[in-house]
Amino acid sequence: MALVQLDLPDPTALRGRWAALAAVRAAAGRGERCRALGPLWHYDDGHGSWADLHRVDEGRAVLLGQDRNDSETYYAEAADFFEEKETDLLDGAPGWWEQPVRRARDEELFLGFVYGFDGGSWQRAEYRLDDGFASVGLPALSEERTREAVLASLPTAAGTGASGPAEGVVEALIAADAQIDPALVAAVVPSGWDTHAGAAAARAFLDG
Template identity: 40%
Template sequence: MLTDVDLPAPGLLWTRWATIAASLTGIGFADVWFVDERGAHHDDHGGSWARLALLDGARAVLFGYDRDHSATAATDPPIDLLTGAPEWLPWDDLVALADDNRLGFVVWHTEGRWSRTRYRDDVGDGLVQTVGAVLSSENTLRELGEVITEWGGHELRTAASRDEVREAAERLLASAVRGQVAGEAFSRLLGRVPSLDLQAALLAAGQGGITAGTRPPRIPPGSRPPMRRVRRLSEGEHDRLVWAAMQDAVELDRPSPPETGELAALADWMRGRASGGDGRCTVLVYADATSLSAQPGSHPPADREGEGRWQAYRELTELVRSLRRAEADPRYGRWLFLRVSTTAEDFEISRYYDSWPPWWPDDGVSGPWRTNLQEEMDGRGPQWRPGWVRLLDPSVAFRP
């Protein structure tokens, strides 16, 4: 199902966008707001971006992603932002972005209105946060002021100077709406910034179609693919599918690794950290090539008076990683979960290579990363990989 979206007309959005882009280009920032043959772009170079593209017939599409506010890209269950989208959208671009979880919003304009796939109002898509600067004239004027103060580094110390910048921004935007931006309008606003390159600003304005005799670029209509992958599992659902399979798995029958000095060193460290001074200590850990986490057992290692908060954990991490390296085998791989319990004279150890042990809690949110698990499985012989390995394939989350 679709829903209407309250946005300015495409031409007005475009004019504001192109005005900001040309102004920033004129002072040396040509890759934040910019225009090319594929449309108008915004990229904050921190993971948030947007693109506005015009097509013939008063059609347009606006799409993008905000790294902090596009909850639509990671909802549980997933949202297909392209459900009900029209044939003429740039499908090749949109499908690739959706597959990579880098599509937070898609809205399209046709027959005089903006539309999008319907989803709950409390699910943020990041549109306002990403392109807010062009959603109203006031926002655009504020952004043009920041071109001077923030990007250009020019301080407006008096009310009169602020009024002058405001008036210059209003004149520039008005001339852009008429499609008659000239050098004087840029000079009036940007002349305060020493780095002004008037020719660069005018060239960018021409590319944006806001100077006399120019028009904004149009993209050709796209074509909906006959079949496309649609996410059926969210990232969280995919994780939980793998974790559930790990909990159902059984350990393959591999030989135990030989005792090593690294194991003895870990046991000695644990006895030295026994809270009761009786050598009783328990360590529960998960480890892979790039991450390690620990859970408190029945007798967790004790902190020592005067040491830093994380000192014991840092020491444990070093000892566990050393043990894991020492016990690694190119055929059988490396264990993922480890439980060690010590007494004053002895110790017990359990290693889990292929399954999620019953003593490791599952909160449904945190657990081994699928990419890390895949790396671990790739380091084993095929016959020593448990059945749930096939679930690590990213394609499992999509249909068909």
């Protein structure tokens, strides 16, 4: 079965955005939902929907996850658990997609989507069901979505009356492409937040 081509940013474009949000979340002490763990980049919405990007060799990557409400695709254990017809998310996929999938299954995570980046483009298995990827709402898919997620993580979003960051500083945080220092974080977050933790969380996206 032929794989389906996807119009998604390549991992190098995702990195700076993902790292910027991770910096703000970590500075606030809430970094567990957006972080880098070696070659694995994690995002979840706190309500059971998640996406992980696994970087593999030769510039390749696997992006997988599930929307707990909207994924209509059920793979392996998920099909058995929900008593639904299985969607083979690895149908036609090369073997290097399998290790991240195995890791997720070993952690007893259900999968709704598995996408592979071969160094030039993203692909997935062919199916017509909604796999839930769009509704996961991964902020790193665009700079605008990342900016909105960063601002939503700040006290101004909670109606505290605190002034928001100056114009252009969120964009500078994203443009740093994970090469973030405490000063860049301090320009975005309120006084008293842990800017060193934020910078360290961002720079973790350069590792692995």
